[in-house]
Amino acid sequence: MVDDAILKNATETAWTVYRARHPEVGARDSRRCLLERHLHRTWEERESDTEELASFGIAYLHRLPRDEC
Template identity: 90%
Template sequence: MVDEAVLKNATETAWTVYRSRHPDVEAHDTRRCLLERHLHRRWEERESDTEELASFGIAYLHRLPRDEC
C-alpha cells in the first residue's frame, strides 16, 4: 500500500523544483497529474523514500515533451 505522506511529499518536492526551473508552467498544469500517476506507479513497483521518489519525478517531468502537455 502506498504511504500517502511519502507520495505527497515526493510529488510536492518534484513539482516545486520543476516549476522553479520552468516559471511558465502554471500550478495546475496537466503535468502535475501525470507526475502524480507516474510516482504512484513507481511506488507500487518499488518502495522508495521521499527523496528518491522526488528525484524520479523530476527526471520524469524533464522527459515529458512540452508540446504534449
C-alpha cells in the first residue's frame, strides 16, 4: 500500500529540484504527471523512504526526452 505522505513529499521534492535546474519547465508541465505515475509504480515495486524515492524521481525526470513532454 502506498503511503500518501511519502509519495507526496517525494514528488514535491523531485519536482522542485528538477524545476530549479530547468526554469523553462512550467509548474503544470506534463512531466509532473509522468513523475507521479513513475514514483507510484516505484513505491509499489520497492518501498522506499521519501529521500530515496525523490532521488529516483529526479533521475527519471532527467532521462525523459524533452521533445516528448
